Amino acid sequence: MSELINNREFRVETIKKILAQLHEGKTVEEVKSQFAEAFEGVSAEEISQAEQALVNEGMAVEEIQNLCDVHAEVFKGSIEEIHRGEEPSELPSHPANVLKAENRALENLMGEIKTASSQVLPDLLKNLYQGLDIHYKKKENLFFPYMEQYGISAPPKVxxxxxxxxxxxxxxxxxxxxxxSLAEELQSAISETFVKIADMIFKEENILLGILLENLTVDEWKQIGEDSGDFGYCLIESPGKWTPEEEPAAERARNASDAMKTQRNEAGLIQLPTGSFTVQELTTILDTLPIDITFVGKDDTVRYFSQSSERIFHRTPSVIGRQVSNCHPPASVHIVEKLVEDFKNGIKDSEDFWIHLGDKFVLIRYFAVRGQGGDYLGVLEVTQNIAPIQKITGDKRLVSE
Structure with missing residues (x-):
C-alpha cells in the first residue's frame, strides 16, 4: 500500500477526488480528515496537477475559483517544503524573495490599518490597494506566462x-x-477582505512559489527580476538587481546570438513596399509613436508590443508567445475571445473601448489585420491616453517657444 501511496499518479488522483468532494458540498473537516489518512504531506506541484486535471475534465475555472480558499484550508500545514542546496526565496533581490518581502509589507500595513483612526484610514487603505495592485500585476504578467509555458494553466486562471x-x-x-459609514460595518468589511488577502499570501508562498521554484530556470528568474522594475514594488524599496553567481549558459548563448544578429542587421535593411529601415530605426519609430501597439498573430499568441515611454498597460518580454486569452482577467476573457472570433469570421473589422484610469482617459482600439486577399493575419491593439487631446481648443499654427 505504501508503494501505491507514493506513486505520483495515485497521489494526484486522490487529491483530485478530494477537491471534487469539496465541490460536491462536503465540509472542510470531512475532507481534511480523509486527506490526513492518505498523506503526510503534499507538494504544490501535485495540487496544481489535480486542479489542472479537474479543468481538463470539464470543471469550470470559476467553480474552482469559488472554492479556492477551501482548497488552501484543506492543505494548510501539509504542504511539503522542496529541499534545495540554497533556497532561492532567501537570496537577496531574487524575485521569490521579493514576493515574500512584499507580502510581509502587506501584512504590516494591514496590521496598522486594524488600529488606525478614521482620519487616516482612507489613505492607508488607498496605499494598500495601490501596493496590492502592483503585487498582483507582477504575478499575473511575470509569473503566470511562464507557468502557462510549462503547461500549468488552471492555477493561474483561478x-x-x-x-x-x-x-x-x-x-x-x-x-x-x-x-x-458606521464603524461596525466598516470593520466587518475590512476583516473579511483581510482574511481573503491573508489566504492569498498563503497560496502564493506555499503553492505558487513551490510550482515556480520547481519549474523555472535561472534564466527565467533573471528575466522576471529584470522586468519587475517596469511594474514597481509593493510597499518596499527597489531591491536592486538580482544576478546569479554565474552567468547561465543560455544567457551566454543568447548574448552571442544577439551580437551576431546585430552584425547582420547593421549590414541589412528591412525592405517594405514604400521604403526601408534598419531594425534600430523601425524599433525606435514604433516606440516613439504616442500610442501603445500590441500585435496578436492569427494563432492567437502575442507576437509584438511597442515600448513607448508612457505605456499605459504593462507588457514584458515574457508575454511574447502567450495565448491572448491568458493575458486578460477571467472575468473579461470571454469578451476578448468573442471579439477575436468576430474578426476571424469577418463579422467585424474593428472595435473601440474607452475607460478612465485615474487622470487618464484611455482609448483602446482593436483592428482585424488582413492580407491583400482578405485573409486574417491577426489583431492589432492600439491604446492611447486621449485626455490631453480632449483639452485641445482653437488653432495652433506657430512653433512652441
Missing amino acids: MWGVDDEIRTMLKNVLKTAENG
Whole structure:
C-alpha cells in the first residue's frame, strides 16, 4: 500500500477526488480528515496537477475559483517544503524573495490599518490597494506566462480570478471608509477582505512559489527580476538587481546570438513596399509613436508590443508567445475571445473601448489585420491616453517657444 501511496499518479488522483468532494458540498473537516489518512504531506506541484486535471475534465475555472480558499484550508500545514542546496526565496533581490518581502509589507500595513483612526484610514487603505495592485500585476504578467509555458494553466486562471475578487473587495472597503459609514460595518468589511488577502499570501508562498521554484530556470528568474522594475514594488524599496553567481549558459548563448544578429542587421535593411529601415530605426519609430501597439498573430499568441515611454498597460518580454486569452482577467476573457472570433469570421473589422484610469482617459482600439486577399493575419491593439487631446481648443499654427 505504501508503494501505491507514493506513486505520483495515485497521489494526484486522490487529491483530485478530494477537491471534487469539496465541490460536491462536503465540509472542510470531512475532507481534511480523509486527506490526513492518505498523506503526510503534499507538494504544490501535485495540487496544481489535480486542479489542472479537474479543468481538463470539464470543471469550470470559476467553480474552482469559488472554492479556492477551501482548497488552501484543506492543505494548510501539509504542504511539503522542496529541499534545495540554497533556497532561492532567501537570496537577496531574487524575485521569490521579493514576493515574500512584499507580502510581509502587506501584512504590516494591514496590521496598522486594524488600529488606525478614521482620519487616516482612507489613505492607508488607498496605499494598500495601490501596493496590492502592483503585487498582483507582477504575478499575473511575470509569473503566470511562464507557468502557462510549462503547461500549468488552471492555477493561474483561478488565482487571477481571486486576485480580482480581492481588488473589488478592497475598492468597496475604501469607498465605505471614504463615505464615513458606521464603524461596525466598516470593520466587518475590512476583516473579511483581510482574511481573503491573508489566504492569498498563503497560496502564493506555499503553492505558487513551490510550482515556480520547481519549474523555472535561472534564466527565467533573471528575466522576471529584470522586468519587475517596469511594474514597481509593493510597499518596499527597489531591491536592486538580482544576478546569479554565474552567468547561465543560455544567457551566454543568447548574448552571442544577439551580437551576431546585430552584425547582420547593421549590414541589412528591412525592405517594405514604400521604403526601408534598419531594425534600430523601425524599433525606435514604433516606440516613439504616442500610442501603445500590441500585435496578436492569427494563432492567437502575442507576437509584438511597442515600448513607448508612457505605456499605459504593462507588457514584458515574457508575454511574447502567450495565448491572448491568458493575458486578460477571467472575468473579461470571454469578451476578448468573442471579439477575436468576430474578426476571424469577418463579422467585424474593428472595435473601440474607452475607460478612465485615474487622470487618464484611455482609448483602446482593436483592428482585424488582413492580407491583400482578405485573409486574417491577426489583431492589432492600439491604446492611447486621449485626455490631453480632449483639452485641445482653437488653432495652433506657430512653433512652441
